[in-house]
Amino acid sequence: MYADAKKSGKVILIVSLSITFGLLLAALLILIKFRRRINHSFSLPSIMDRRRASSDTANVEKLLQKYGALAPKRYRYSELKKITDSFKHKLGEGGYGAVFRGVLPSAGGGAPREVAVKVLHHSRPNGEEFLNEVISIGRTSHVNIVTLLGFCLEGSTRRALVYEYMPNGSLDRYIYSSSSAAAGDPPAAALGWEALQEIAGGIARGLEYLHEGCNTRIIHFDIKPQNVLLDGDLRPKIADFGMAKLCDTKESILSMADARGTIGFIAPEVFSRGFGVVSAKSDVYSYGMLLLEMVAGGSNVRAYAAEKSGDGGELFFPLWVYDHLLEDGGVLQMQSGGGGAGAGEEIARKMALIGLWCIQTVPASRPSMSRVLEMLERSIHELPMPPRPYHASPSNSPSPSHPSSYPSSTSDFTLRSSRLLTPESTA
Structure with missing residues (x-):
């Protein structure tokens, strides 16, 4: 009788320990997975990337502000959608983005003006290509250099350039x-x-x-x-x-x-x-x-x-x-x-x-x-x-x-x- 009770106690102990160990292991796995998610969301590289993107956008803004009245006109993205009829007429696509045909409304009683809107969908986070175009073309005035009429900058993703329209396309x-x-x-x-x-x-x-x-x-x-x-x-x-x-x-x-x-x-x-x-x-x-x-x-x-x-x-x-x-x-x-x-x-x-x-x-x-x-x-x-x-x-x-x-x-x-x-x- 005593032996049976002793044997039964051992079984209960083993089962209890197994269940406890299993629960602890499951809790540990859940904790590790949760911490990985937290670390991924708040890891130093992730935080640095977001801060860098924000800093780069701020730098772009500062550089554009230096031009003052000499800077091309700035458009909102919603305005570009209206100008291009929701980007309906694509003229072509290059390494940094797609080009769409648009029409600027008449200003001061003048006739509407056809334009080409280049949307930079593969621009680098630091805005290098965007700045290259705005700053370099913004410094030029020559009959054989395309004229930049305006730009759009909203955050780090919505970047576009507005050019004069070339009816005969590219060479x-x-x-x-x-x-x-x-x-x-x-x-x-x-x-x-x-x-x-x-x-x-x-x-x-x-x-x-x-x-x-x-x-x-x-x-x-x-x-x-x-x-x-x-x-x-x-x-x-x-x-x-x-x-x-x-x-x-x-x-x-x-x-x-x-x-x-x-x-x-x-x-x-x-x-x-x-x-x-x-x-x-x-x-x-x-x-x-x-x-x-x-x-x-x-x-x-x-x-x-x-x-x-x-x-x-x-x-x-x-x-x-x-x-x-x-x-x-x-x-x-x-x-x-x-x-x-x-x-x-x-x-x-x-x-x-x-x-x-x-x-x-x-x-x-x-x-x-x-x-x-x-x-x-x-x-x-x-x-x-x-x-x-x-x-x-x-x-x-x-x-x-x-x-x-x-x-x-x-x-x-x-x-x-x-x-x-x-x-x-x-x-």
Whole structure:
């Protein structure tokens, strides 16, 4: 009897201890989970992130207040919804946001004004792209720079920019047009070579202004066809200053912690300091690539190069252009017939030659934008042949050589005959 009672007591004790241990373990697990949630919500990084976002927004506000009456007009987000009809008509989308068409109501009895509203939905928390656009464009006033009419800043997420509307869209629509190619004409034929030359000159004047005409030098860092807008008269205007950097006009070298730009248009020194220092010459490189793209869009260069390469490998387009620049057979000739074909061919060749000077690997070998404007005004026979380019990209970065620089004065120009011999193609 005593033994049974003793055995029963042990069972009760074991069961009680098991239940107690289970309850304690469950309570401990619940406590750990709860504390993790608390720590996640009130952890130092989380608190710091929120404080940083609030501080960044406050800094943006302070910088904008410094402009006072010179700052562009500020719009509420609700106003932008009304201007764009709730963001109904999308014009395009880029790396930092979408662009919508809108209409500003008439002011003082004037007519309503069409605008383009850029909503920055991928802006960095510190507002770098937003500030770049507002501050850099806010400092400019030039016929070849897009006009900033206003902005919106509500908290750290609702940020937008209001620009003048460009009815003819961006340049890439004309030089990469598939519809023109399907019709058998080069895309640029829709504009004509003289119009393309005027556009090239307008872009050059805009860049010269940014580099030399502003109180604070502005380096754009993202010159490409998509960032050149055309107004109703096909006048080019440089847009999208999200990657721009400002520096004192007395400083010729810019210090940067990160590479920026669009693959295919980035200067070698931007992604590898072994090629030289970052400066306004980095924009010159991008401009040179843009010129070569304009020429390629107005001729059969790309198709011809692909046919000749035949190995399916990656072809360095500027090198191919150099090897065939003045070769008989007309790879840079106008495809369309007509009496202006000869003049068009000379314009195409001149643009290609200037483009090749602009993309020299060593920055010091490239002309300034002022010199580029002089080159555009000259005959092709007055322009010296640039050194042969080589492939330099983020994945292919050989040690740069030091080719000769572009002549620094008009007396250094080498006169050439109408037919220049070039090396045989290595493509």
